[in-house]
Amino acid sequence: xxxxxxxxxxxxxDHTTYVLRITQFSHLEHVYYGRRLPEGEDLSVLAHRNSxxxxxxxxxxxxxxxxxxxxxxxxxxxxxxxxxxMSPCEIVMPGGAYGCDFLYQDHSIVEGTxxxxxxxxxSSLSESQTLVLSLRDRTLDVRVELYYAVYEACDxxxxxxxxxxxxxKTLSLRRIMSMSIDMPDRNFSLVTFDGGWIKEGNRHxxxxxxxxxxNSSTTGWSSNRHNAGFILRADDTTEDRGDAYGFNLIYxxxxxxxxxxxxxxxxxxxxxxxxxxxDYLLNTGNRFETPEAIMTFSGDGLNRMSQQxxxxxxRHVVRGEWKERGRPxxxxxxxxxxxxxxxxxxMATARRAKKLxxxxxxxxxxxxxxxxxxxxGLGDYAVNKRKLPFGLAGLSRRIHRMGMMFGLWFEPExxxxxxxxxxxxxxxxxxxxxxxxxxxxxxxxLNLCLPAVREYIVENVGRILDECSVDYVxxxxxxxxxxxxxxxxxSQGEFFHRYIIGLYEVLDRIFTPRPHILFESCSGGGGRFxxxxxxxxxxxxxSDNTDPVDRLKIQYGTSLCLPIASMGSxxxxxxxxxxxxxxxxxxxxxxxxxxxYELDPTKLSADELDDIKDINEQFRAWQPLIQQGDFYxxxxxxxxxxxxxxxxxxxxxxxxxVQCFTxxxxxxxxxxxxxxxxxxxxxxYEVEDWAVELHGDTIMHAGLRLQMFGWDFMSRNLYLKRx
Ligand code: DGJ
Numbered sequence: 001x002x003x004x005x006x007x008x009x010x011x012x013x014d015h016t017t018y019v020l021r022i023t024q025f026s027h028l029e030h031v032y033y034g035r036r037l038p039e040g041e042d043l044s045v046l047a048h049r050n051s052x053x054x055x056x057x058x059x060x061x062x063x064x065x066x067x068x069x070x071x072x073x074x075x076x077x078x079x080x081x082x083x084x085x086m087s088p089c090e091i092v093m094p095g096g097a098y099g100c101d102f103l104y105q106d107h108s109i110v111e112g113t114x115x116x117x118x119x120x121x122x123s124s125l126s127e128s129q130t131l132v133l134s135l136r137d138r139t140l141d142v143r144v145e146l147y148y149a150v151y152e153a154c155d156x157x158x159x160x161x162x163x164x165x166x167x168x169k170t171l172s173l174r175r176i177m178s179m180s181i182d183m184p185d186r187n188f189s190l191v192t193f194d195g196g197w198i199k200e201g202n203r204h205x206x207x208x209x210x211x212x213x214x215n216s217s218t219t220g221w222s223s224n225r226h227n228a229g230f231i232l233r234a235d236d237t238t239e240d241r242g243d244a245y246g247f248n249l250i251y252x253x254x255x256x257x258x259x260x261x262x263x264x265x266x267x268x269x270x271x272x273x274x275x276x277x278x279d280y281l282l283n284t285g286n287r288f289e290t291p292e293a294i295m296t297f298s299g300d301g302l303n304r305m306s307q308q309x310x311x312x313x314x315r316h317v318v319r320g321e322w323k324e325r326g327r328p329x330x331x332x333x334x335x336x337x338x339x340x341x342x343x344x345x346x347m348a349t350a351r352r353a354k355k356l357x358x359x360x361x362x363x364x365x366x367x368x369x370x371x372x373x374x375x376x377g378l379g380d381y382a383v384n385k386r387k388l389p390f391g392l393a394g395l396s397r398r399i400h401r402m403g404m405m406f407g408l409w410f411e412p413e414x415x416x417x418x419x420x421x422x423x424x425x426x427x428x429x430x431x432x433x434x435x436x437x438x439x440x441x442x443x444x445x446l447n448l449c450l451p452a453v454r455e456y457i458v459e460n461v462g463r464i465l466d467e468c469s470v471d472y473v474x475x476x477x478x479x480x481x482x483x484x485x486x487x488x489x490x491s492q493g494e495f496f497h498r499y500i501i502g503l504y505e506v507l508d509r510i511f512t513p514r515p516h517i518l519f520e521s522c523s524g525g526g527g528r529f530x531x532x533x534x535x536x537x538x539x540x541x542x543s544d545n546t547d548p549v550d551r552l553k554i555q556y557g558t559s560l561c562l563p564i565a566s567m568g569s570x571x572x573x574x575x576x577x578x579x580x581x582x583x584x585x586x587x588x589x590x591x592x593x594x595x596x597y598e599l600d601p602t603k604l605s606a607d608e609l610d611d612i613k614d615i616n617e618q619f620r621a622w623q624p625l626i627q628q629g630d631f632y633x634x635x636x637x638x639x640x641x642x643x644x645x646x647x648x649x650x651x652x653x654x655x656x657x658v659q660c661f662t663x664x665x666x667x668x669x670x671x672x673x674x675x676x677x678x679x680x681x682x683x684x685y686e687v688e689d690w691a692v693e694l695h696g697d698t699i700m701h702a703g704l705r706l707q708m709f710g711w712d713f714m715s716r717n718l719y720l721k722r723x
Pocket of ligand 1: 524
């Protein structure tokens, strides 16, 4: 709910309150963000009391020598008026100066979330309200609109901004954040999720120190190096207690999250498009939309904060027919065959998988003409007739006849030099004039700023999807951007952003007419795992690393800011990582996601085949609990390398699944307990396997002892059902 009273705006969600106000000089002051406050109080008294100017402080206006922008908690700031913290905007104004000072003009409160023209955004007609604050520069007709969409039930507020150029000269936007917020420091620590290829999502915590910490990406995508999601937590916050602010961005390009601890002990948090190589020209009368930033606060620890993120993304970012719908158990042939397959081999794999209860067969890389390794064929859409004599349509038909769904891999944004596309249109790929473009995995990036390239992708991918009756698409993207240049642009500073807008246009044109297709995004695993991609594709292949031990960290880390239902996770063959683990262990970890297989089922033993049938049945029984339940992290792989545990609780608390894993077991550790969370304290639960009944409270406080858990790489599932 959004309330306005005498220049004070109060935004309430079920458990949080956000307050801002208009100051006497028309700046927007941030007053409060945190636990929900009692109603009916005059919150303007929480505003900053003017302070005595000290030493080098700059006076904003001669009429009030105590008003200094540097001391204020602001919702937005300009440049050159005495606020020396990083500004959310850096604009070369019509006269060539950077100075700008945005003052409140008016506001509106609308039902729902207004949609953007160029970028994906969250949506809801009946479950959100939006505050739009219009600001204008003190002297020039340059306006900024700040949007605050309030999602009460999810405890989420989103923020974005729009810049409008009313001057008769072009503006140059060098930096324009989606949000900026200042809060008093409470010994905050910043939590980020870092890594790289095959090691995504590693959690890092550090206490804030004076200065600026930047969590950003320059790869062209949201990146596997530093995920866009990050957290600010109080120093004593744990999974179950304490204050945590979570931030994420509905954007798939270069992101920039910055946290500044100022000399006045104020913390400024910003999130938006990375200003790196950014210079956007905004002509007279034009608008520039920033991506939408997600903010959520929990006073009850990180688990609650993650659940809020999960609910929000599942309900208000993911769209289409697969939203909140159980995903099919799949088998993907990549780790089973790599490029070495043919029609009979695929059919044998699919037949065997079908017998095991697998529902979707996915043909990965290697199906185009000339694609026998990663040096050739990308960019072409002719089918490799030697491998697939009946074509894709023939394969798809046979798979469907078996009663399975058919899925197909694409990597539409890329091209090999050894391809018909490159030979015909070398100008389609990214090249810096006068330089040979840099290769990565033997491929170049297509220039999605060019309409002809977008057309080529939409037409060819669309044609195959329709001709071959495809039910699932894995949309891969196996390299970072280099040679960022497009001859179509007046300012190369627009390149990275325009590329992403081009990608979104392509996805829209392919996705919207085919809502029945389940899309999974992938970028060598989690190189582009962000809510922007989840808007088009409800799931993302978390990592190319399918080793279960490594996956514990990757999936655990990813779960902080992104939903379990969006995390692609599959069972690998026993020895793929050189670490031998049991099928049960691999499957239990893969179950905490969309679930499937990356192995050759024709090479499994009779025992393994029997086990997989049971595992699939078990997964289907637990799937609603896993994909729609509340997720709780219990024992972290980042705290101890030995034991990891997490659990799922159904929304009505009638059932729960606790999953526990050893990595390297501790010798002679005879009492290991796990303390479940989120149960109904007064309800009686049966602990399956143990044939005992205990109250939720007892289970949560006394814990469950894990018997026979003394070996490396063991897993244990404890299923609890309300009696
Ligand atoms: C990278 C993906 O993450 C893999 O799963 C596989 O699809 C390969 N690309 C294919 O080239």
